[in-house]
Amino acid sequence: MSALNNTHDNQFLFFILKGIPGLEAAHIWISIPFCTLYVTAVIANSVIIFIIQAEASLHQPMYFLLSMLSGTDIILSTSVMPKMLSAFWFNSREIYFEACLIQMFFVHTFTSVESGVLMLMAVDRYVAVCNPLRYTSILTNPLLLKTALAVLLRSVLLAAPFSFLVKRLPFCRNDVIAHTYCEHMSVAKLACADIKINTVYGISVALFVVVLDMIFIALSYILILKAVIRLSSKDARMKAFSTCTAHVTVIAMFYTPLLFTVFLQRVGHKVSPSVHIIVANLYLIIPPTVNPIVYGVNTRQIRERIRKGLH
Structure with missing residues (x-):
């Protein structure tokens, strides 16, 4: 039954989350892997x-960004999974209308923050590989803080209009x-009004954030590749590449399903x-689940600290 306000604003008091259409009978079974992934994500990122x-x-630039990525992962998954x-x-x-808008804001904000942090981590890898002697003098704490705040501000300003x-x-x-969960277009499609502005803005933000x-990221890795190719020693090239392995894996794990989701929303109507x-x-x-595991496996200092903690 639809729950409408008694006022004239013609809004619902709350929405009903259908879940996964067509798989309602399997929701309990589907929840098991999702719950396992969520608990793993929260614990692993908290440990990092x-x-x-x-x-x-x-206490170095790379790990400052990694801790920011872990914090973002916890917030992003927590904004959706418990509900x-x-x-x-x-x-x-x-889910109450206002709570739905808040969830929408957090989902879109921290998806954008995650993308921005991955971009900053690519720049970090570029400086580490191409200017190793000036690494700490270029990526100072004040600069990192300013760029992190810029990423957060960009995300908030772009996501706030959705609500x-x-x-x-x-x-x-x-x-x-x-x-x-309250994904922007899934909610907007319920309106008995023209949603062209919502559609155009949603596509514009997705393109702006992801493409930019x-x-x-691509420019950073092109420059890294050029610098690595110029190295005379094979061992030096392998070491340079190994510093980027974790980040490349994390990029693939984030952007592949994200781009696939955007693709399905726009052209996958038969799916x-x-x-x-x-x-x-x-x-x-x-x-959020894979990121801390990848960095834990690929980063010697984190691996050793975890090993100490287990003994």
């Missing part, structure tokens, strides 16, 4: 942050969101809605 803060030798799991386990599908664009829409027919960040939604959830939980 703790190790970086506790280990003085890790999704409560819907799957306890059939608690209602305002949805809030202005009238909802008068359907209150069931065919999704596991990927251009900087089952359940596939759209599963992929959309995977890009919010797989990177």
Whole structure:
């Protein structure tokens, strides 16, 4: 039953999260891997942050950015997973309109922050490989703090309009969101009004953030590749490449499902809605789970600190 305000603003008091259409009977089973991934993501990223803060030798630009990535991963996954799991386990599908807007803001903000941090990490790898002797003098703490704040500010300014664009829409027919969380277009499509502005703005933000960040990442790695090729020693080339292995893996894990999700939303109309939604959830939980594991395996200092903690 639709829950409408008694006022004249023609808005719902709350929406109903449908979950994964067509797979409602399997929600309990689907929740098991998602819950496992979420718990792993929170614990692993918390461990990474703790190790970086506790280990003085890790107070370097690369690890500052890694701790920022871990914090972003925790916030991003937590903005979606607890509500999704409560819907799957306890059939608690209602989400108040204001809470829906807040969730939308956090999802889109920290997806953009994650992309921005990965871009900064590419620049960090470029400086480390191409200007190793000036690494700490170029990437100073004040500069890192300013760039991190710039990424956060960019993300907030770009994501805030999503909630305002949805809030202005009238909802008068359907209150069931065919999704596991309040994704911008999934909510906007429920409105009984023209949503062209929402569509255009959503596409514009996605293109601006993803394309801009990927251009900087690509340029960084082109310059890294040129610098590595010029090295005379094979061992030196392998060592230079190894410093980028973890970051390249993390980039692939984040952008592949993200771009696939954007592609499905725009041209994959013949694909089952359940596939759209599963992929959309995977890009919010797989990177947060995989990132700390990748860096834990590939970073000697973190690996040794974990080994000490286990003994």
